Amino acid sequence: MKATVRPAASGLATHLQNLMGKQPVILIVDDEPANFDVIEILLFKEGYQLHYKDSGAKAIAACDEIAPDLILLDVMMPDLDGIEVCQRLKTNPRSQHIPIITITALSGKEDLARCLDAGADDFISKPINSTELRARVRSMLRIKSQYDQIQSTMKLREEMMQTIVHDLRNPLIGVILGCDTLKSLDVPERAKKRIEQISKTTEQMRFLIDDILTIGRIEANKITLNLTHLDVSDIAKSAIADFETIAAQKQIQLVGSFTKEPATVLVDTHLMRRVITNLIDNAIKFSPTHSSVRVNIEYLPQNPDRDDLVKIEVIDQGAGVSHDQKHVIFEKYEVGSIATGISQIGLGLSFCKMVVETHHGSIYVVNNQPTGSIFTILLDRA
Ligand SMILES: Nc1ncnc2c1ncn2[C@@H]1O[C@H](COP(=O)(O)OP(=O)(O)O)[C@@H](O)[C@H]1O
Ligand SMILES: [Mg+2]
16 A cells, blocks of 8 residues: 655645544545655655555445545446545445545546536546646535534534433432332322333333433444343233233324244344334324224245245234435434324334344334335344
8 A cells, every 4th residue: 555644734634634534545546656656745845644546446345444535436447437436435334424536637527426416526638737636625624624523512512411411310210210219109090000100210210221321222332132042922911911001091002913832032122012012103103083003913935945034023003104204214303294192202113123133133114005104123033
């Protein structure tokens, strides 16, 4: 690898360096080494760390390691041309945030449109004008530094939230234990009902806190699954039992249908129960009164002589999820369509997705007919 490391020289580069917290890193991709030399001379005084790759494939392979703040990409290259490289980098979540300036001898508007459509952020024509190159590089690096700042602010916020949520857990457990003690005392019936309400609400808060902490642990790759073989129908049955009162209050018929043979899976019982609970909770929450919610468990044959997947469905007759929201609602804090009078935080489904995917399963939603949604989880049958 030809890499040139130079100290920051110009005031602007130092400014950018301060903004980025490091010397800006630029990856130059061109099949012709002489073109790299030209760019190196033009950017010499700017104080960037320059890396060079002579093919698109090598550039893509080295992106993770080099972690460039900007890519200067030649369009006309043999094998993998710049357009293809650009498309691949911009569709990969790991590299799509890196600004790309395409460099080409082609100057027609069609060529410019092709580069921008492939995801390029800017465009420079050959022969390269030094003033233009430096200005465009600075402009893209400014955008990248703003992106980096937003990312680090978000990370900091996420860490702070995890700390606060974690610290909320202990006092809450104190309240839960206090309620348990009060329940065993000889108190008037009215007080008993209130204690029961407080107890239920604090339990819900504890579940929310635990789900948020689990999300944080999965995101930080610090989750340890406590895996056991079990019949997932047993989890579903006990989850259904937990919702009997809430469903009855809303006059919703909550039923389950299960396989005859055990639907055995290898899962973390506590986490998988929380997933099913979240789905039933949503189904009841987003359904009208007098409708029904069904939890359906069956095997999904993958090929004629083997049943190797277990399918868990939570089916409701509510408003359903619109086509363009079907993926979005599984993202953190995404609440889809606003439903009046209903609390929407947007963490339940992201928790479900993260937990299911940590178990190498999948989760998705499709429409129920004539109305409502079917949330489906697929897990390997153990
Ligand atoms: N069964 C359902 N029917 C209709 N919409 C749903 C259903 N489940 C989830 N949604 C939509 O997805 C959003 C995200 O759900 P979730 O992540 O569980 O968060 P929350 O329950 O806090 O709103 C909900 O706000 C709602 O708009
Ligand atoms: Mg929810």
